Amino acid sequence: xxxxxxxxKLSKMKKREAVQGYLFASPWIIGFFAFTIYPLVSSFYYxxxxxxxxxxxxxxxxxxxxxxxxxxxGFYSSIVNSLVYAVAMTPIGLLMGFTVGLLMNMDVKGITxxxxxxxxxxxxxxxxxAQVWGFMFNKRYGLVNQMLAYFGVEGLNWxxxxxxxxxAMIIMALWGCGGGMMMYxxxxxxxxxxxxxAARIDGAGPLRRxxxxxxxxxxxxxxxxxxxxxxxxxxxxxxxxLLTGQSSDATNNYYVYNLYTMAIKNHRMGYSCAMGWLxxxxxxxxxxxxxxxxxxxxxxxxxxx
Amino acid sequence: xxxxxxxxxVAVCVKYALLLIGAMFFMFPIFWMFCTSLKDKAEIIQVPxxxxxxxxxxENYPNALAxxxxxxxxxxxxxxxxxxxxxxxxxxxxxxxxxxxxxxxGRAGWFWxxxxxxxxxxxxxxxxxxxxxxxxxWLDTYLPLTIPSFCAGAGNVxxxxxxYTTIPDALADSAKMDGAGHLRIWSNIMMPLCKPIIAxxxxxxxxxxWNDFQGPLLYLxxxxxxxxxxxxxxxxxxxxxxxxxxxxxxxxLVISIPTIIMFLxxxxxxxxxxxxxGLKG
Numbered sequence: 138x139x140x141x142x143x144x145x146k147l148s149k150m151k152k153r154e155a156v157q158g159y160l161f162a163s164p165w166i167i168g169f170f171a172f173t174i175y176p177l178v179s180s181f182y183y184x185x186x187x188x189x190x191x192x193x194x195x196x197x198x199x200x201x202x203x204x205x206x207x208x209x210x211g212f213y214s215s216i217v218n219s220l221v222y223a224v225a226m227t228p229i230g231l232l233m234g235f236t237v238g239l240l241m242n243m244d245v246k247g248i249t250x251x252x253x254x255x256x257x258x259x260x261x262x263x264x265x266x267a268q269v270w271g272f273m274f275n276k277r278y279g280l281v282n283q284m285l286a287y288f289g290v291e292g293l294n295w296x297x298x299x300x301x302x303x304x305a306m307i308i309m310a311l312w313g314c315g316g317g318m319m320m321y322x323x324x325x326x327x328x329x330x331x332x333x334x335a336a337r338i339d340g341a342g343p344l345r346r347x348x349x350x351x352x353x354x355x356x357x358x359x360x361x362x363x364x365x366x367x368x369x370x371x372x373x374x375x376x377x378x379l380l381t382g383q384s385s386d387a388t389n390n391y392y393v394y395n396l397y398t399m400a401i402k403n404h405r406m407g408y409s410c411a412m413g414w415l416x417x418x419x420x421x422x423x424x425x426x427x428x429x430x431x432x433x434x435x436x437x438x439x440x441x442x
Numbered sequence: 443x444x445x446x447x448x449x450x451x452v453a454v455c456v457k458y459a460l461l462l463i464g465a466m467f468f469m470f471p472i473f474w475m476f477c478t479s480l481k482d483k484a485e486i487i488q489v490p491x492x493x494x495x496x497x498x499x500x501e502n503y504p505n506a507l508a509x510x511x512x513x514x515x516x517x518x519x520x521x522x523x524x525x526x527x528x529x530x531x532x533x534x535x536x537x538x539x540x541x542x543x544x545x546x547x548g549r550a551g552w553f554w555x556x557x558x559x560x561x562x563x564x565x566x567x568x569x570x571x572x573x574x575x576x577x578x579x580w581l582d583t584y585l586p587l588t589i590p591s592f593c594a595g596a597g598n599v600x601x602x603x604x605x606y607t608t609i610p611d612a613l614a615d616s617a618k619m620d621g622a623g624h625l626r627i628w629s630n631i632m633m634p635l636c637k638p639i640i641a642x643x644x645x646x647x648x649x650x651x652w653n654d655f656q657g658p659l660l661y662l663x664x665x666x667x668x669x670x671x672x673x674x675x676x677x678x679x680x681x682x683x684x685x686x687x688x689x690x691x692x693x694x695l696v697i698s699i700p701t702i703i704m705f706l707x708x709x710x711x712x713x714x715x716x717x718x719x720g721l722k723g
Contacts, residue, residue, distance in 0.1 A: 159540075164532075263655050368563070420561070
């Protein structure tokens with residue numbers, strides 16, 4: 138009798154706790170349904186319709202997806218543009234970011250001040266960033282072209298040429314490469330000192346120690362960054378809009394930019410939703426593959442720092 | 443041959459040289475922004491260029507602001523900042539509390555779900571979310587830019603949860619003995635203990651609202667409702683093709699100052715927080 142009562146009381150408490158738990162978590166749970174699940178499901182539905190602003194719409198089956206792959210040349214060029222940008226930007230960005238990480242991990246006086254300086258560009262808005270870089274890349278008065286003129290290179294069209302505009306976007310993006318520094322510093326600090334000591338005793342020079350000890354230890358985090366930044370770089374949007382937005386559609390036709398213009402300017406919401414879903418399937422597949430191959434290793438490394 | 447001491451000195455010099463070269467790259471655009479903001483039109487388009495302005499044209503600043511309703515935009519931005527900070531802090535701390543200090547069925551599953559939402563690219567929900575808010579009639583209001591902040595972002599919850607799990611159980615247990623419920627423990631024990639991280643979240647929210655481009659781009663049409671940063675964008679568009687670079691750089695610099703100051707004041711905490719959120723993936 139006594140134990141039964143106790144049990145009843147316990148489960149009552151448990152029930153209370155369960156209800157409270159859901160109440161406390163409800164902001165996120167509500168947000169999850171309202172701002173993640175509902176948009177995803179509705180866009181999946183819209184992707185099979187010719188939904189546009191205001192007007193009536195009808196179900197058109199797979200037409201959006203078929204048009205995308207068969208008769209929309211802008212779609213292909215947007216994939217190519219985004220891929221070219223991502224393929225070029227990702228390794229350069231990784232190299233620069235890691236170099237900054239190595240520099241910031243150096244043990245010299247005043248390093249925290251340098252860290253702040255290197256990080257500073259990341260807190261400046263994309264709008265202001267694009268304005269100053271846009272001015273420096275200006276074809277006629279820009280600093281970059283005026284400097285290049287000394288070397289006999291003249292009149293590069295940084296903001297409108299299909300190739301140079303990508304270079305301009307990459308340089309602007311590299312300006313913010315200090316953003317990953319703390320991650321690299323944490324990873325570099327996580328390399329056990331004993332390894333370096335042992336190598337030093339065995340007579341390994343600094344370069345050898347770097348390649349044989351530092352690099353293998355931080356390789357998982359480098360690989361993780363390589364993949365996540367590749368995924369991020371294929372979705373380049375704001376800088377395309379802000380820096381090179383005045384150029385022709387062909388130059389500036391990045392995937393997400395295309396998706397945005399389709400919906401907001403051309404009012405082809407259904408088509409845009411189909412593009413969004415395609416992107417999501419690709420990104421999700423890549424992410425899952427990534428976690429399968431490196432996920433557990435990264436977590437271990439992350440746990441150590 | 444150099445002695446060990448001299449070798450060390452050389453190494454230190456090389457290190458500083460490398461650091462300074464990097465610092466020049468990261469600081470130069472800001473320096474250039476400032477120099478340009480003090481030049482007059484003729485000097486800006488002059489070939490070859492001058493680095494430092496030959497004459498200081500401070501009037502670019504008042505001229506820029508004359509074309510730019512700074513006070514109105516500042517009011518708008520601060521309103522958004524305050525609401526977003528309140529929303530983010532309240533919702534994230536509550537949700538993180540639920541995920542770390544309470545036992546409820548399905549907790550692990552929901553948490554896993556929350557982490558996996560971080561893999562969904564934001565652009566995939568951009569257009570359907572826009573359609574949804576349009577159907578609600580929320581376009582050109584601040585609702586799309588504020589309401590979502592009350593729904594706790596996964597990154598912040600994860601960060602806070604890490605902190606909550608490090609707080610010893612004994613504290614909460616003794617409060618429970620005294621008859622305190624979860625709401626009391628959350629508000630009277632957890633909140634004060636997490637003050638530094640909450641402050642950091644507030645600064646982070648301030649920066650993201652202040653610097654936001656995509657939100658106002660999608661949801662705001664009425665120029666009176668613009669934020670400072672988005673206002674700067676329309677200012678640029680208005681002057682594009684002209685040579686008002688002096689004014690433009692002045693305006694860009696002025697609106698960047700608050701985030702720069704915020705960052706310099708809180709940089710130690712902010713950079714640290716980014717490590718956590720960076721590793722959350």
